[in-house]
Amino acid sequence: MRHWLALILMAMLLPGVVQADSNLPPAALANTQLPDAKQEAEAKALMETLRCVVCQGQSIADSNAEMAGDMRALVRGKVAAGEKPDAIRAWFIERYGPWVSYKPEMSAIAAPVWIVPLVVFFIGLWLVRGRFRQRSSNARPSDKGEA
Incomplete structure (x- = not known):
């Protein structure tokens, strides 16, 4: 009887696990480098200093989480638009709190x-x-x- 109960519970939880990851494609700049090497170097350096809000133990440069990909795309998009890394970091801190930065003020x-x-x-x-x-x-x- 116990085995059947465990199987029923697992079968009920399985759809939630399958639907936990979205079916959306990754953000445009999540895994694509910027054409300008200097801008990409700035973006990469900044991504090393920002914490993934899902993993919390990895930077967004190292994380494979979907949210980290979105954050990488935001960083690259803002760097490509000409924003300075300090302004981008301040934007992330304003949005997610000071713990998002590995270099707290x-x-x-x-x-x-x-x-x-x-x-x-x-x-x-x-x-x-x-x-x-x-x-x-x-x-x-x-x-x-x-x-």
Whole structure:
């Protein structure tokens, strides 16, 4: 009975899995390089710094996700139109949030992420220094004439 129930559940879920990927062709510039080598180099460098919103562990240059292809096409289209990489990155950050960039800008929200580890490191150094001083003072022979 259990086997039949498992088969029925899998059969019900299969259409959703099959329909998860779209049947649309990839965006025009998703997998096609720009004719101008300088513009393509700018676009490629920018694509390396943008995170795929589907994979989140890969840049859009490395991801095979359909959304990454759309994002690559947007980058190439904007570079071909003459937009600067910083403006394109700002557009993506405005649209998807700051986490879309592998090169986040320093902000008041992100500052503790960089400052707290440094503070903890220096507190640790201070504590270790005090501990070594305490040990070295305990290891010295006393000056009371007990030699």
